[in-house]
Amino acid sequence: MGEYMNDDDLSRILKAVGDTTRRHILTLLVQEGAMRVTALAAHFDMSLNAVSKHIKVLEEAGLVARKTLGREHFIAAELGRLSLTESWFGKLKSIWELRLAALDNLLVSKDEQNAE
Template sequence: MVDNQAMILDGVFHALSDPTRRAMLRSLAEGERNIGELAAPFAMSLAAASKHVKVLEQAGLVRRRVVGRTHLCRIDPSPLAAAEDWLRFYERFWTGRLDRLEALLDQDETDKSRSGGGR
């Protein structure tokens, strides 16, 4: 059985792994854009931009609607919540580890000062 949460994370992190897609997502955070507007900051064709948008769509990060011949895209940030939860776990893990290391180093300095072994 495949873990649905893992599939969501895989899609989100894959989509975010590319700087062009991250920039497109940032642009969409400011409002709805068509494919041409998303492609404009980059030296790429509309077809290449559309492929990037498709990856973002597959990750659930972008919704596309067609009005005539224009494809309008908007951000859907909800899949980012799963990525944020995943990252927060490791943030807490490393913060705890670093806090323990700091306490050990402080204790070592205190012990050295008490024993006269300080600098």
């Protein structure tokens, strides 16, 4: 992808997807495509203002894009930035795999010592 992600980018993305309502908004946008803010808000048991605040967090993370046509605001999912988190999660996974392999080796070694 070629785009660099700093710690602030990662924090914004994780904050954005760390909330159930925002994950539901993203899921809905992926399933339905771009939606008017008012139509999007109709899917949630909260005020238009509250949904707009959730959308703002998603916009700041770069996970949705807003397009204005006249007085209507349309929101669309922009999930490309989610792939930026893959390297971070990949590093964590690698660290845990190494630690688990070391633990496995230790346990095998202990079993072999006990068998002698």
